[in-house]
Amino acid sequence: MPTIDFQGKQIELDEDGYLVNLGDWTPDLATHLATGDGMTLTESHWEVINFLRDYYAKYQIAPMIKILVKEIAKSMGPEKGNTKYLYELYPAGPAKQACRYAGLPKPTGCV
Amino acid sequence: MFCWGAKAKSLNAVGFPNARDWNPTEEDWKLPENWQEIFLEGMRERLSKYRSFRLFMDICVRCGACADKCHFFIGTGDPKNMPVLRAELLRSVYRRYFTKAGKMFGKLAGARDLDLKVLKELWYYAFQCTECRRCSVFCPYGIDTAEITIIVRELLNLLGLNIQWTMGPVADCYMKGNHLGIEPHTMVNIFETMCDDIETLTGIKITPSFNRKGAEILFVTPSGDFFADPGTYTCMGYLMLFHELGLDYTWSTYAAEGGNFGFFTSNEMAKRLNSKIYAEAKRLGVKWILGGECGHMWRVMNQYMDTWNGPADFLEVPKSPVTGTVFENARSTRMTHIIEFTADLIRHGKLKLDPRRNDHLKVTFHDSCNTSRAMGIFEEPRYVIKSVCNHFYEMPDGTTREQTFCCGSGSGFNAGENMELRLRGGLPRANAVKYVRDKYDVNMLANICAIDRAALTTSMNYWNPGMGVTGVHELVANALIMTGEKKRETNMRGDPLDMPVEEPEAEAGAAAPADKAAGGKANV
Numbered sequence: 001m002p003t004i005d006f007q008g009k010q011i012e013l014d015e016d017g018y019l020v021n022l023g024d025w026t027p028d029l030a031t032h033l034a035t036g037d038g039m040t041l042t043e044s045h046w047e048v049i050n051f052l053r054d055y056y057a058k059y060q061i062a063p064m065i066k067i068l069v070k071e072i073a074k075s076m077g078p079e080k081g082n083t084k085y086l087y088e089l090y091p092a093g094p095a096k097q098a099c100r101y102a103g104l105p106k107p108t109g110c111v
Numbered sequence: 112m113f114c115w116g117a118k119a120k121s122l123n124a125v126g127f128p129n130a131r132d133w134n135p136t137e138e139d140w141k142l143p144e145n146w147q148e149i150f151l152e153g154m155r156e157r158l159s160k161y162r163s164f165r166l167f168m169d170i171c172v173r174c175g176a177c178a179d180k181c182h183f184f185i186g187t188g189d190p191k192n193m194p195v196l197r198a199e200l201l202r203s204v205y206r207r208y209f210t211k212a213g214k215m216f217g218k219l220a221g222a223r224d225l226d227l228k229v230l231k232e233l234w235y236y237a238f239q240c241t242e243c244r245r246c247s248v249f250c251p252y253g254i255d256t257a258e259i260t261i262i263v264r265e266l267l268n269l270l271g272l273n274i275q276w277t278m279g280p281v282a283d284c285y286m287k288g289n290h291l292g293i294e295p296h297t298m299v300n301i302f303e304t305m306c307d308d309i310e311t312l313t314g315i316k317i318t319p320s321f322n323r324k325g326a327e328i329l330f331v332t333p334s335g336d337f338f339a340d341p342g343t344y345t346c347m348g349y350l351m352l353f354h355e356l357g358l359d360y361t362w363s364t365y366a367a368e369g370g371n372f373g374f375f376t377s378n379e380m381a382k383r384l385n386s387k388i389y390a391e392a393k394r395l396g397v398k399w400i401l402g403g404e405c406g407h408m409w410r411v412m413n414q415y416m417d418t419w420n421g422p423a424d425f426l427e428v429p430k431s432p433v434t435g436t437v438f439e440n441a442r443s444t445r446m447t448h449i450i451e452f453t454a455d456l457i458r459h460g461k462l463k464l465d466p467r468r469n470d471h472l473k474v475t476f477h478d479s480c481n482t483s484r485a486m487g488i489f490e491e492p493r494y495v496i497k498s499v500c501n502h503f504y505e506m507p508d509g510t511t512r513e514q515t516f517c518c519g520s521g522s523g524f525n526a527g528e529n530m531e532l533r534l535r536g537g538l539p540r541a542n543a544v545k546y547v548r549d550k551y552d553v554n555m556l557a558n559i560c561a562i563d564r565a566a567l568t569t570s571m572n573y574w575n576p577g578m579g580v581t582g583v584h585e586l587v588a589n590a591l592i593m594t595g596e597k598k599r600e601t602n603m604r605g606d607p608l609d610m611p612v613e614e615p616e617a618e619a620g621a622a623a624p625a626d627k628a629a630g631g632k633a634n635v
Contacts, residue, residue: 015115015134015528059297059300064337064339064343065339065340066305066343107338108276108290
């Protein structure tokens with residue numbers, strides 16, 4: 001299993017770069033993972049990451065896209081409440097890329 | 112082209128052997144020392160237990176009728192993906208250890224030693240077969256190559272050689288009731304969200320029940336339907352239809368999965384996961400079970416469930432409370448496919464439908480491998496689609512019904528790392544879709560399977576950009592005129608409806624073509 005050395009700590013990642021231990025997550029680590037992809041996390045990115053983490057804490061799974069879109073519409077305005085906006089923020093897909101920065105596991109199954 | 116190896120935590124969750132983290136790209140697969148012994152003992156046990164397995168090992172004459180029928184062979188050009196040669200990978204081992212000729216003459220008799228290279232090859236190709244069974248349709252001996260793949264995967268499973276995309280969902284389903292690991296309170300939250308959307312669309316508030324004792328019907332569908340688009344629109348379609356009918360039914364958070372990824376690991380695991388459905392039906396005291404749009408779920412229900420976990424004599428033979436139709440074909444399993452249920456409703460004129468609401472769509476239908484080849488469900492989905500849509504076009508003969516092509520990602524292959532194989536395997540189906548797109552401007556690919564909805568979305572984005580993918584009950588929901596609904600401004604996906612402004616009086620069932628039977632299976 002690949003690991004990265006971050007702030008003096010060995011962080012375990014799975015083959016796709018997701019955190020193995022959710023407890024390893026820190027905001028700095030999210031920034032570090034994004035930087036690795038050549039991305040700078042803006043306030044809009046953080047809005048998504050924070051919601052994902054809150055939802056996960058409550059429901060033990062990443063939210064379905066429908067729920068994420070609704071939440072973003074609520075907090076950022078209806079013009080941003082669509083998947084297009086989320087893909088602009090996270091070109092590799094909000095479910096995959098944003099979940100990885102947020103330290104959430106990726107969903108598997110008929111998805 | 113492969114999926115990542117199964118993780119220790121998932122293997123441990125269900126007590127599978129040799130649980131450890133491993134990586135298929137590394138030389139060392141961390142196998143037990145006596146792995147050959149385990150594999151061959153497993154093979155011996157299955158040869159004595161399953162007569163079909165021994166038969167399929169013995170009778171192939173390598174005529175090649177199956178060779179070009181496999182979507183993976185067509186898409187990859189790899190000769191070992193000809194079903195005959197894929198099976199040969201195991202047959203050669205069978206000959207070496209279980210036939211006299213192979214024991215005596217070895218290579219001359221087409222036998223080979225089971226070494227690490229052979230094992231790795233078996234693993235690689237066992238996960239390049241989606242168990243779709245198209246090849247078996249063409250085999251003059253009726254050899255079911257899927258059953259050979261199933262056995263190879265069982266044997267690999269004895270050594271902890273599974274893929275995580277299958278094992279993750281198996282562990283989640285075992286621990287939490289569904290493949291995605293959606294917990295009960297999360298499931299309720301998701302349904303509230305979907306019901307909010309339905310209210311926005313129709314003005315009608317729906318409050319489904321969960322784990323309700325005494326309901327007449329237990330409804331079970333793949334969890335992909337209530338997690339991932341476009342499946343969610345189909346799930347909303349179920350909710351709307353059941354509400355309109357006033358159906359006395361309940362969802363379950365325990366049996367919250369119709370699919371069965373256990374079926375892609377071993378028969379025993381499939382049986383364990385499947386047992387939840389009858390157990391829950393018994394606990395809730397329902398009369399019968401209705402199942403959603405899924406593919407492999409129905410192979411399991413139709414061909415295995417009764418033998419594994421039956422008899423379901425505590426249930427009644429499914430009978431539609433709306434039409435009185437008794438679903439004789441479900442006499443033993445006591446579980447009916449929703450497409451049969453809905454076709455029967457339409458046949459009896461029980462639904463008010465306005466197919467013009469689907470006029471923005473030119474629809475074709477992809478037969479799911481399992482509902483077609485394992486169940487013979489051909490007419491019902493077509494009858495339903497033609498009743499709710501005005502524009503329907505068939506893909507060419509040889510690519511539909513029992514000869515349908517796999518979506519390319521069935522049997523637990525939907526992983527991101529496996530994209531090349533999925534797209535290659537999806538090529539034959541995509542090619543047939545391209546044909547109807549070019550010829551008839553088809554823009555929507557309908558199906559009755561949750562893996563299809565996920566897999567075809569990805570495949571179409573690559574091969575036929577702009578092609579939509581939908582479940583049939585999303586189309587039903589678009590057309591369904593609900594009692595007391597407000598004027599629909601959009602379709603299920605929130606896109607504006609492109610249709611005349613005035614709403615004509617719709618008669619019950621007036622939109623249904625009355626000349627077509629709802630299929631031969633329901634006792635109408």
